Amino acid sequence: MKILVIIPVFNEEKNLEKCINSFINQTHKLSQITIVDDGSTDSTPQIGQKLQKSYNNLQFLKKKDSKSIARPGKKIIQAFNYGLNKSIKNFDLIGKFDADIELPKNYFEQMVNIFSKNKNIGLASGILSIKKEETWEVENIYNKDHVRGGLKLYDRLTFNQIDGLTESMGWDTLDEMKILLNKKQTFVDHSIICKQHRLTGERYNKKRFIKQGRVMYLLGYDIFLCLIGSIKFSITEKSLSPFFDSIYGYFNSLNKKEKKLVNNNLSKFVRSYRYQKIFKKFGIYN
Numbered sequence: 001m002k003i004l005v006i007i008p009v010f011n012e013e014k015n016l017e018k019c020i021n022s023f024i025n026q027t028h029k030l031s032q033i034t035i036v037d038d039g040s041t042d043s044t045p046q047i048g049q050k051l052q053k054s055y056n057n058l059q060f061l062k063k064k065d066s067k068s069i070a071r072p073g074k075k076i077i078q079a080f081n082y083g084l085n086k087s088i089k090n091f092d093l094i095g096k097f098d099a100d101i102e103l104p105k106n107y108f109e110q111m112v113n114i115f116s117k118n119k120n121i122g123l124a125s126g127i128l129s130i131k132k133e134e135t136w137e138v139e140n141i142y143n144k145d146h147v148r149g150g151l152k153l154y155d156r157l158t159f160n161q162i163d164g165l166t167e168s169m170g171w172d173t174l175d176e177m178k179i180l181l182n183k184k185q186t187f188v189d190h191s192i193i194c195k196q197h198r199l200t201g202e203r204y205n206k207k208r209f210i211k212q213g214r215v216m217y218l219l220g221y222d223i224f225l226c227l228i229g230s231i232k233f234s235i236t237e238k239s240l241s242p243f244f245d246s247i248y249g250y251f252n253s254l255n256k257k258e259k260k261l262v263n264n265n266l267s268k269f270v271r272s273y274r275y276q277k278i279f280k281k282f283g284i285y286n
Contacts, residue, residue: 001112002031003153004091008079009035012099013042015197019099020051020058028108031091033058035099036083038075061086073169080165094159098150101128102195110192111153122158122184123176125151126192136195140236147176147186151194158184166261170215174261177219181269209233209242213249218260220267225274226250 005023009016016035023033035048035058048060063082080096093115107126114124125147129136141148149172162178165171176186212233216226226247233242262270 001028001092001115002088002090003028003093003095003108003112004032004034004087005030005095005097006034006036006080006083006087007097007099008038008076008083009040009044009048009099010038011040011042011044013040013044013047015100016044016047017051018197019097019101020055022101022103022105022107023097024055024058025105026103026108027106028112030057030108032088034083034087035060036079037062038079039063059087073171074167077165077167077171081167084164092156093153094156095151095153096149096165097152098196100196100198101150102197104192104194107192107194110189114187114189115155118185118187120183120185121155121187122161122179122182123147123152123154124187124189125153126194127188127190128196129193130196136193138193139196144190145186145188146173147188148172150196158182168218168261169211170218170261173215173219177262177266177270177273180273181266209245210249210252212242213246213251214253214258215249216246217250217253218258218262220260220262220270221250221274222271223250225271228278 007019012019020033020035023030033055035051037045037048037060045060045062052058052060061083063079084094093111104126110126111124115121128139128148128151130139131137152172152175154175158179161182161184162175166174168174179186213226213230216229221229230243230246230250233246234240236242260267
């Protein structure tokens with residue numbers, strides 16, 4: 001299978017080379033790696049240009065008219081789409097990866113096996129581990145079946161069916177909902193463990209859970225689902241603050257009557273899917 005990987009970057013001088021080496025040294029060689037610099041102010045561009053000279057399947061791009069501001073969601077996918085437009089068109093799998101990810105050597109070999117064995121899988125990944133003191137521990141996230149935003153790998157047909165990635169906060173849940181609505185599957189292989197060298201959301205901690213609340217609104221969650229999601233955030237973080245912050249984010253968007261990312265059909269599906277997951281957890285839904 002031919003694989004295209006696109007990696008948006010912003011001030012990744014500490015991680016970029018280590019990340020790229022793990023992509024280059026795969027047992028299944030990638031057809032193309034596209035790095036898109038989104039206004040870095042450190043030495044990321046120089047590192048990217050050096051890597052481009054070293055590997056013939058790697059291109060380094062600088063996104064034009066990019067401001068030096070790190071934001072989740074919209075800006076990242078704008079950089080991804082910029083890279084997509086300037087990359088090869090002949091691929092079977094397409095990945096959106098983060099620049100702080102270090103992959104096991106056979107990562108893409110295992111991914112190819114997953115897609116080959118089950119043609120109904122449209123999106124797949126391994127899982128992330130983070131370093132705590134001197135040991136690597138599997139990341140504790142709210143939804144164990146969620147394909148993390150830094151490890152997205154789609155088959156081409158599915159990627160086209162969902163019209164690519166949406167340039168908005170919440171894109172990395174919206175894509176999964178669209179895939180499931182199209183009767184395709186997402187898959188997380190918990191035996192494939194990758195390293196993440198920067199904590200998720202490290203740059204956005206101050207407003208992180210307010211944004212989580214906003215995302216729940218944009219994806220069509222009702223108030224009850226928002227409450228459940230906010231409680232899960234607090235339990236995972238072992239603090240009450242995430243609960244109140246995410247509730248605030250949800251109702252702030254509700255009061256502003258922000259335009260949602262989902263139409264009525266997809267909104268109904270999202271709510272139904274979330275409730276099924278909750279009921280199944282309590283043994284109410286099979």
